[in-house]
Amino acid sequence: MRTLTIRDLPDSAYRGRRVLVRVDYNVPLEDGRVADDTRIQATLPTLRYLTERGARVILVSHLGRPKGRWDEAYSLRPVAARLSELLGAEARFVPDVVGAEARAAAEALRDGDVLLLENVRFLPGEETNEREVAEGLAALADVYVNDAFGAAHRAHASTAAVAEVMRQEGRPAVAGLLMERELTMLGKALESPERPFVAIIGGAKISGKIDVIENLLPRVDSLLVGGAMANTFFRALGLQTGRSLVEEDRVELARQLLERAGEKLVLPVDCVVSGEAKPGARTWLLDRDSVPPEGMILDIGPKTVATFREYVDRARTVLWNGPMGMAEIEEFSHGTVGVARALADATARGATTIVGGGDSVAAVQEAGLADRMTHVSTGGGASLEFLEGRTLPGVAVLDRSDDA
Ligand code: ADP
Ligand code: MG
Secondary structure, eight states: OEEOBGGGSOGGGTTTOEEEEEOOOOOOEETTEESOOHHHHTTHHHHHHHHHTTOEEEEEOOOSOOTTSOOGGGOSHHHHHHHHHHHTSOEEEESOSSSHHHHHHHHTOOTTOEEEEOOGGGSTTTTTTOHHHHHHHHTTOSEEEEOOGGGTTSOOIIIIIHHHHHHHTTOOEEEOHHHHHHHHHHHHHHHSOOSSEEEEEOSSOHHHHHHHHHHHTTTOSEEEEOTTHHHHHHHHTTOOOTTOOOOGGGHHHHHHHHHHHGGGEEOOSEEEEESSOSTTOOEEEEETTOOOTTOEEEEEOHHHHHHHHHHHHHOSEEEEESOSSOTTSGGGOHHHHHHHHHHHHHHHTTOEEEEESHHHHHHHHHTTOGGGSSEEOSOHHHHHHHHTTOOOHHHHTSOEESOO
């Protein structure tokens, strides 16, 4: 079963029609301006596709967590300003979501126009997936498009119920181009990766990613583990980890995983150790069996980076989630940057490289290597849930076809 996308509908579905597009414009604001427009840029292909075909585009998004109350601090108005600059044409804004003002603004649209509604989380029924909100949104348009991969793991009125209402009324509910790309890239890695397929998992907590590890283990050729997550595995091996972050109640689970995974699971052999997790801290490079009681493991060491690189160099598909250390501090960022470079080189020689997860993506961007990856996922939580093998509610409700 394949999720239908805007490319599956005929052009006649768009000309002169109102198309409601759920986007993820949950961007950082500073002094009433958009501080990082990556997420807005990511939707431009979908918006261009629709406006070029004469659609009247109505955008709906959330921003932050206003908790169902009207709060100017979370207004999407600054986003409309930035979107207008990027489109080279005015994106209108209406300070309403499903009320009379929004309906009037939607009806006033001409072919190729773009309208941004106010923050949908100003409505108490959005996060509770209420039918009333969904009906209000559905009433604005003839076609529904979900291009908000980053919000697809939530069953909210603008991601789930609205698509159900549209479909019940015989109107299309399809994926946008950004959503399509995310589903294709992550889906292919899980279902039919070119081999060798290497996954690299890091970050802080085993508990948060155990389902990802369980789902990936049978699919990958090698699973490389870094970050604080490796510490819990070290303990399972009987190693001393000093004052490092360890999930004590997951040590037994880590031991079982090691047993089950055998050679497939690759742990760091050396680490960057410090007495304090702060900038300017003094650091030591130590083998994993030499961590002193007062030390904290805060990054993988250079021998491990070299080993991980060997796996990446041989791979045809590499999937990475979670930094190799406390990468937000320069002293502990070298392992993460080293792995990012290895992936960039792999991309250059034709391998498929995919990076997902909020902090990993931030680290790759910070290293200036984001555009050297095949795919950088825009959805942190959503990509994790997808990699766990779960069906995303915002995807499950879209139209499907039986072809492959
Ligand atoms: P992502 O957002 O990419 O999924 P996570 O949120 O799981 O990644 O993990 C990122 C966090 O893990 C960062 O805050 C980083 O500081 C922390 N981290 C990684 N390695 C270590 C470590 N060795 N010790 C302490 N914290 C770590
Ligand atoms: Mg994170």
